[in-house]
Amino acid sequence: MSTASPARPDAPVTPPSPWAAARARAGAFVALTKPRIIELLLVTTIPTMILAADGWPSGWLVLTTLVGGALSAGSANTFNMYIDRDIDAIMKRTKGRPLVTGAVTGREALVFGWTLAVVSTLWFWFVVGSPLAAVLSVLAILGYAVGYTMILKRRTAQNIVWGGMAGCMPVLIGWAAVTQSISWAPVLLFGVIFFWTPPHYWPLSMKFRRDYANADVPMLPVVATTRRVAVEMVAYAVAMVACSLLLVPVAGMTWVYAGVALGAGVWFTVGCVRLYNRAQREEKKLREMRLFHDSITYLTVVFAAVLVDPFLPDSLTVGLF
Structure with a gap:
């Protein structure tokens, strides 16, 4: 019975085509x-x-x-x-x-x-x-x-x-591009992203805690207990929701935005509280990556409500003043 001969160790390697090499090069820069x-x-x-x-x-x-x-x-x-x-x-x-x-x-x-x-x-x-x-x-x-x-x-x-303040700048840049100025509305949107960033990123840091520790990067989940991190996440989430709701009277938002911002904010904050409870019980599975993905959903939903709000009837505007 014959068997296939093994590949020769000195067999020539076919170089990638110029097009493939250019794509790989461009992909590296991207x-x-x-x-x-x-x-x-x-x-x-x-x-x-x-x-x-x-x-x-x-x-x-x-x-x-x-x-x-x-x-x-x-x-x-x-x-x-x-x-x-x-x-x-x-x-x-x-x-x-x-x-x-x-x-x-x-x-x-x-x-x-x-x-x-x-x-x-x-x-x-x-x-x-x-x-x-x-x-x-x-x-x-x-x-x-x-x-x-x-x-x-x-x-x-x-x-x-x-x-994380650098990640908040796009809202100021976008507002400035339209109005050539800055007002309280984009500052509050800045605040939403600013307070959102820790409870968004810290779950990822929990997942890769060992990586950060090996690299000697003192992310909070590396140097503090999971319970303390979760407590701070809840505090930041509450401040985030407060900023999102302050936008209602400042920018004259509608009941639709107010409802979405409140509902999404409570949902995400409850997720942070659940992480705290799991840490309190010292559970092995914290489900931190689920909260990480939920944070992206939260931000997308709230800003989708911001996008839709200007096209809704003025009769839906919250009359606080």
Whole structure:
């Protein structure tokens, strides 16, 4: 009986086609920008612009603002990956990133990040026509790359709290693109995302607690008990819901938005309380990733209500004053 001969160890390896190599190369640079995070950030921008315009802004303004926001966030995320490439190599969750695998060199990443930063600033200033949005975009890049990644992340357990402010900037940028100003309504939306960030990110940190510990990153779930983390998550969730409801009188929202914001807020806060109860009982399965995904659902639902609200009849507006 014959058997297949084993492959020769010196058999030539067929190189990838130029097209496949170009796609892989482009994909590595796209990965530097963290597209999933950009997608979540842009979800909050469009509803904010519609609320600012009290209806549909021009399609061109929405498109150019989204492009500028993607370039700005991509720049911040690229700098983040460049600065964190040493700890990314240690953590299982991030060891496949382009700067760890060598798909992109450090120099290439820096050039790419700076290019996106400059282009996004000029884009907001001249194409979107909003110097204020351009300035806010620069602050967002600095806040994430310098404030969070360089200063806070490796030094304090509250890193994601203050570092998360950079992720709140898209609502201010979107509002500024429409009105060329900032008012209390976008500040409250900023507050919703600011208080949402810890109960959104800490469940993920719980899941990958060992990764962060091995990389010597003092995320709160690494240095504190799960019960304490859960208590803080509940507190932040309550503050988040309060900001979402304060938007009702400040921006003249309808009963529809008020009901959605209250219902979604109670649902998510109850989820945080349940996590606390599981931690209190010292259960092995905390179901933290379920809460992580629920947090994304919460933010999507609330901002969907913000998007719809300007198109509802004025008769539904909450008359508090």
